[in-house]
Amino acid sequence: MYNSLSPIRSLIPVLVVLIVLALVPAMGPSNRMLSLAISAGINIVALYGLSVLFGQTGILSMGHAALVGVGAYAAALLARDTGIGFWLALPLGGVFAAIAAAIIGIPSLRVSGHHFVIMTFAFGQLLTIVLTNGGDYTGAATGLDLQLPVNFFGARADDLMPYYFVVLAFVTLSAVASWAIINSSYGRTLRAIRENEKLAASLGINVGRQKIGAFVVSGVFAGISGVLLAYFLRHISPSQFTSFPSIYLALMVMIGGARLLLGPIAGGILVAFLPEVLNLDPVESRILYGVCLIAVILLLPNGLIAGAIDGWQKLTRSSTRKHPGTQAANAEHASEAGR
Amino acid sequence: MDILIQQLLNGLSIASVITLIAVGVTLIFGLTGIINFAHGEFLMVGSIVTWLAVQAGLGFLPALVLAVLAVGVMGFVLERGLFQFTLTRPTNGFIVSLGLIVVLQHIVIFFYDPNQKSIPRPLAGIWDVAGVRIASVRVMVILVTIAVVAMTFVMVTRSRYGRALRAAVDDRDTAALMGIPVRRYVTGVFVLGSALAGLGGALLIALFPITPFTGGTMVMKGFAVALIGGLGNLTGAVVAGLILGIVEGFSAGYGFSEWTDAYSFALMILVLLLRPNGLFGGTSGPKMA
Numbered sequence: 001m002y003n004s005l006s007p008i009r010s011l012i013p014v015l016v017v018l019i020v021l022a023l024v025p026a027m028g029p030s031n032r033m034l035s036l037a038i039s040a041g042i043n044i045v046a047l048y049g050l051s052v053l054f055g056q057t058g059i060l061s062m063g064h065a066a067l068v069g070v071g072a073y074a075a076a077l078l079a080r081d082t083g084i085g086f087w088l089a090l091p092l093g094g095v096f097a098a099i100a101a102a103i104i105g106i107p108s109l110r111v112s113g114h115h116f117v118i119m120t121f122a123f124g125q126l127l128t129i130v131l132t133n134g135g136d137y138t139g140a141a142t143g144l145d146l147q148l149p150v151n152f153f154g155a156r157a158d159d160l161m162p163y164y165f166v167v168l169a170f171v172t173l174s175a176v177a178s179w180a181i182i183n184s185s186y187g188r189t190l191r192a193i194r195e196n197e198k199l200a201a202s203l204g205i206n207v208g209r210q211k212i213g214a215f216v217v218s219g220v221f222a223g224i225s226g227v228l229l230a231y232f233l234r235h236i237s238p239s240q241f242t243s244f245p246s247i248y249l250a251l252m253v254m255i256g257g258a259r260l261l262l263g264p265i266a267g268g269i270l271v272a273f274l275p276e277v278l279n280l281d282p283v284e285s286r287i288l289y290g291v292c293l294i295a296v297i298l299l300l301p302n303g304l305i306a307g308a309i310d311g312w313q314k315l316t317r318s319s320t321r322k323h324p325g326t327q328a329a330n331a332e333h334a335s336e337a338g339r
Numbered sequence: 340m341d342i343l344i345q346q347l348l349n350g351l352s353i354a355s356v357i358t359l360i361a362v363g364v365t366l367i368f369g370l371t372g373i374i375n376f377a378h379g380e381f382l383m384v385g386s387i388v389t390w391l392a393v394q395a396g397l398g399f400l401p402a403l404v405l406a407v408l409a410v411g412v413m414g415f416v417l418e419r420g421l422f423q424f425t426l427t428r429p430t431n432g433f434i435v436s437l438g439l440i441v442v443l444q445h446i447v448i449f450f451y452d453p454n455q456k457s458i459p460r461p462l463a464g465i466w467d468v469a470g471v472r473i474a475s476v477r478v479m480v481i482l483v484t485i486a487v488v489a490m491t492f493v494m495v496t497r498s499r500y501g502r503a504l505r506a507a508v509d510d511r512d513t514a515a516l517m518g519i520p521v522r523r524y525v526t527g528v529f530v531l532g533s534a535l536a537g538l539g540g541a542l543l544i545a546l547f548p549i550t551p552f553t554g555g556t557m558v559m560k561g562f563a564v565a566l567i568g569g570l571g572n573l574t575g576a577v578v579a580g581l582i583l584g585i586v587e588g589f590s591a592g593y594g595f596s597e598w599t600d601a602y603s604f605a606l607m608i609l610v611l612l613l614r615p616n617g618l619f620g621g622t623s624g625p626k627m628a
Contacts, residue, residue, distance in 0.1 A: 129598065254434060287445045
């Protein structure tokens, strides 16, 4: 799937999609569409982190919304107590979320396998409880307001249109970062752990440290996504970062497919816009998400995009069989699907 | 002293419901390897069935039986329809259960709105024993739980079916060669655990009003208790459930109620760090994958 001969080629579809997305404002979308697109973009930034964790390393976090929350609260608290604005809050939010990820990861990854998922879930719940009981400092259940403007070279950038481009820039950045990780030796190390932990350990890979590292990396993405979210919504509260947003993040990454570079974008956009397109109310659309998630897991375990590619390859197999290269790629694909 | 005993009783009745969930979780997760996070939603469905039956004019007891049956059947359908395809990949099963959480919750909201639901107390009597006011409904919940958990315990540890089940957990292939229908046992355990969740739901709505979101916190407590006690270890689940319920009861009675939900998580994290197999040792899941 990741053709090592031409790593650049795997970046092209994503760049094409991103260029198309950059042209969207020119079509004069409604404000509602734009704000949906912005929240989808903010999710996609976090999803890229989750795809490094789940798609590459094979460990799933069910407390990822909590890490987004760390970023968001960091942004709000920094703005309130120190006056630190958007651009400085971005890296700081990433750093804080990474530290939080390390604090969660170091003890959680000591327990093996499925317990890790439960631990991240528990830590996510704990954070919500701490934020709710934080009194005036965290604004308790009502949360915090954020008033600082977003400036870009002296111009206000927090209207919908400019903020769309800010978010799109970060989506691009995280896509490229995740592409770089996938195609580096670091990415290959993570995949080795995913495929066979014991074998990876016997090759001298420090499995525990690499796993924590992957969790920290995904935390950076989540923290930045949190800062973007805080400056977009202007008001954050603990209920935005409970277990359910975490489940939805996992759902988006599953639906899109965690191992493909296009997966997070596809998942984020599908989940944000499907209810609009089908004209569903929130309750109906959530039922639909749940059904989709179950169907995708049971029928297309690698996500919709990979499933579509699979189907396409099956359709065109007769014409490509003569090329040994493609066949090898197909074989690799098949082994991927049958993990 | 009166207050102390009263809090103890309140704690015990909460502990009962948590123990029922935890026993279900510890059986399903510990013996079949299915990580069903929708277990809390099974409980919530049990509560809703009870609520509907009582609304329809049934007494509490038939409503409770109905809830147990309905959730048991639901467990059977979901195991046959979904979870049996994920047995070799527990993470997939876990994700399926996350999807189920969303689906079950919102189906209930769709039909019966998200508001609180309650039934009139099935037993209104309050006994006054030496100055301590004891609500009879709480005693009923505690007694039912003790009876059911004891029955489950005897079934798993003493009966030949329980022995066959534990053999299947230890070594699937050999057990299958000995003529044990392993797949049927997996289904059976799942249905049993589901029915216990249905019972827990019926008892829960007898104690407190519930919402479609009740399942979420309850299942985390159930998993916390199951992991603290050691997976697949019934004794561990009961002891850990008791500890947690009593701690929660006391903290609610003595003014730390806003931290109530944090105890189970904090305790679970602590126990998993110090003793990854739980306080009483568990199976740490069947050896399948």
